[in-house]
Amino acid sequence: MSTIALTPLDLALAANLLAINAAISWGFGLRLERSIALAAARMVVQLALIGLVLKFIFAQTSPVWTLALVLVMAAAAGVEVVTRQHRRLKGWQALGLSSATLLFIGVAITSLGVGVIIGPEPWYAPRYVLPILGMVLGNAMTAMTLVLNTFCETLVRERAAIEARLALGAERREAVSGALRTSLRTGMTPILNSMATTGIVALPGMMTGQILAGADPLEAVKYQILIMFLIAAATALAAFFGGLGAMLLLTDKRHRLRLERLAAAA
Amino acid sequence: MLRVEHLQAGTLPPLTFEVAAGECLAIEGPSGAGKTLLLRAIADLDPAPGQVFLNGAERNEMPAPLWRRYVRYCAAEPAWWTDAPREAFKGAASGRAERLLHALGLDAAVLDRAVAALSTGERQRLALARALLDEPLVLLLDEPTAALDPQAAALVEELIKYQTLAGRSAILVSHDRGQIERLAHARLLLSKPETASVAAAAAP
Numbered sequence: 001m002s003t004i005a006l007t008p009l010d011l012a013l014a015a016n017l018l019a020i021n022a023a024i025s026w027g028f029g030l031r032l033e034r035s036i037a038l039a040a041a042r043m044v045v046q047l048a049l050i051g052l053v054l055k056f057i058f059a060q061t062s063p064v065w066t067l068a069l070v071l072v073m074a075a076a077a078g079v080e081v082v083t084r085q086h087r088r089l090k091g092w093q094a095l096g097l098s099s100a101t102l103l104f105i106g107v108a109i110t111s112l113g114v115g116v117i118i119g120p121e122p123w124y125a126p127r128y129v130l131p132i133l134g135m136v137l138g139n140a141m142t143a144m145t146l147v148l149n150t151f152c153e154t155l156v157r158e159r160a161a162i163e164a165r166l167a168l169g170a171e172r173r174e175a176v177s178g179a180l181r182t183s184l185r186t187g188m189t190p191i192l193n194s195m196a197t198t199g200i201v202a203l204p205g206m207m208t209g210q211i212l213a214g215a216d217p218l219e220a221v222k223y224q225i226l227i228m229f230l231i232a233a234a235t236a237l238a239a240f241f242g243g244l245g246a247m248l249l250l251t252d253k254r255h256r257l258r259l260e261r262l263a264a265a266a
Numbered sequence: 267m268l269r270v271e272h273l274q275a276g277t278l279p280p281l282t283f284e285v286a287a288g289e290c291l292a293i294e295g296p297s298g299a300g301k302t303l304l305l306r307a308i309a310d311l312d313p314a315p316g317q318v319f320l321n322g323a324e325r326n327e328m329p330a331p332l333w334r335r336y337v338r339y340c341a342a343e344p345a346w347w348t349d350a351p352r353e354a355f356k357g358a359a360s361g362r363a364e365r366l367l368h369a370l371g372l373d374a375a376v377l378d379r380a381v382a383a384l385s386t387g388e389r390q391r392l393a394l395a396r397a398l399l400d401e402p403l404v405l406l407l408d409e410p411t412a413a414l415d416p417q418a419a420a421l422v423e424e425l426i427k428y429q430t431l432a433g434r435s436a437i438l439v440s441h442d443r444g445q446i447e448r449l450a451h452a453r454l455l456l457s458k459p460e461t462a463s464v465a466a467a468a469a470p
Contacts, residue, residue: 160345167309168354168396169335178347254310255330 003213015040057126066126070133074103077141081242084145087152088263089249097249098144101241105234106137113230132227135206139191139231140238147187147242152262154179155250162257172251180243187239191232198228267435268308268337268404273316275307276300280316283454285404290426290436292446295456301439302342304456305406308437309339320403338402342409342439344393351384351392352377358399366395369428371421386413394422398429405429405436411445423449 018040025032057065078099082088110133115123155162158179165175198204206227210220252258267287272280278300285291293301307314310325310333318325318337325333346354355363355377364374370391376384384392390413397405407426411419426449430436440446446453 158345158347160341160343161347163311164341164345164393165347166331167311167334167339167341169331169400171331252313253330254313254326255334256311256313 054126054130057130061122061126063122063124066124066129069126069130070107071103073130073133073137074106075099077102077106077137080141081144081148084149085152086149087156087265089148089152089246090261090263093249094245097245098148098242101245102137102140102144102238105140105237105241106133109136109140109230109234109237113226117226131206132230135227136230136234140234142190143187143235144238144242146190147183147239148246150183150186151179151243151246152250154182155257156259156262159257159259166255166257170255172247172255172257175255175257176247176251180247183246184239184243187242188236191228191235195228195232198224204228267321268437269319270308271317271319273304273307273314273318275312275314276303278304278456281454285435285437285452287433287435288430289451290430290438290449292450292453293437293439293456294441294446294453299456301456302408305339305408305437305439308404309334309337309406311339335400336402337404337406338397339406340394340397340408340410342412344389344396346381346389349380349382350378351381351396354396355399362399363395366398366425367392369421369425370395371418387415387418390414391418391422394425398425401434403434405434407436408439409441410438411440411442419445 018036021036022033024030025036053069057069078095078101081098081102082095088094110129113132113136114120114125114128118128120128155176162175162179166172194202204224204227207220207224210223211217250258250261267289268285270284271282273282274280281304283291293304295301303312306312307316308318310318310330320333320336325337348354363377367374367376372388372391372395376388376392381389390410394407394410405426410426411422414422423445426436426438430449436449438446438449
């Protein structure tokens with residue numbers, strides 16, 4: 001495996017490309033200059049930090065440190081799910097629930113992928129666990145966000161029809177079944193599109209990364225196929241648990257719709 | 267039949283009243299007085315402290331869907347969850363839907379028309395027929411004739427009258443004095459809870 005190491009000078013050279021963005025912003029008076037600089041600075045600092053953290057954790061190869069980073073990643077994903085909502089679920093339950101669910105999905109799917117299928121030595125080798133967990137979590141997070149957004153929006157929009165069904169004696173599961181189906185479909189579709197077009201329209205980042213790092217393209221492709229299956233399962237689980245959790249949080253045992261538990265639209 | 271004890275719907279003060287079998291209670295009051303909230307609380311569609319009994323059984327003693335099977339809320343603005351009303355009329359005793367629609371001056375063909383293509387009055391009468399389909403014991407009717415012409419309104423009134431004659435109870439929210447005269451056996455006047463809310467706002 002041979003990689004051409006990049007020097008800070010190389011990166012500084014690439015950073016000059018942002019002059020294009022800045023020029024367009026300036027030319028059209030978009031006032032994006034500050035945002036461009038800030039986003040670029042955040043990107044560099046965050047990536048540098050995670051690089052240092054990963055270097056440290058890879059050097060330890062300790063289950064404790066690996067687990068610590070796993071917990072941080074799942075919590076961050078949970079926060080993202082809740083804050084990205086157009087109408088947020090009030091209270092800490094939503095945050096706890098999404099973090100815990102993502103942690104469970106991430107650990108279950110990553111363990112299956114790394115521990116059972118890839119089988120590195122030791123099984124918790126952070127070099128395998130953390131990147132795969134990151135991809136699984138990222139996609140599960142997106143699916144859960146989509147499902148929650150669609151479900152909550154549909155409940156608000158269809159409130160009268162759902163309450164009409166409840167008033168006629170329907171159980172909550174029955175009354176929200178239309179909203180649940182719509183949101184599950186929304187959450188599960190992106191991975192299907194992505195599986196159907198990958199390799200033709202887009203070369204996935206992990207695969208290109210491996211190829212750039214000098215891996216045999218066929219080996220890189222095999223890893224990518226494995227990852228796609230893992231991601232597909234993770235997004236399905238995230239969609240299911242997200243929809244189920246939102247249904248339970250936004251209805252109650254007396255089969256009432258409790259939309260007051262949603263914050264006002266952002 | 268239906269007994270309401272210290273029921274606190276929304277910002278309304280706790281209310282206690284009873285509606286006997288075969289009786290119609292009219293609820294009057296200006297817009298915003300909480301008439302709809304009261305009906306929703308009785309149907310257990312909103313959480314509300316207090317107790318509601320149906321023939322001696324408190325609402326929490328039975329699953330909510332069963333409670334709403336007997337104590338039926340019919341909203342002022344009916345909503346549908348399918349393109350055509352037919353779906354909501356499935357599973358009814360044979361002939362009952364047709365009889366109800368006929369009594370309300372509707373042709374059975376409306377069941378297969380798109381809800382969006384029906385008139386407001388047709389939708390309102392369809393919703394009443396839908397609510398009466400499985401013969402609930404108590405009807406909570408929120409302005410059941412608000413969108414109707416006088417002829418259709420008369421048909422609805424007649425149907426409500428038949429329901430009470432058959433021993434069912436009704437709670438009727440209406441702004442129509444004449445209608446209340448014709449249908450109601452008792453009245454409950456809700457005033458706008460201004461004094462209550464001012465007091466609540468003044469409290470620290």
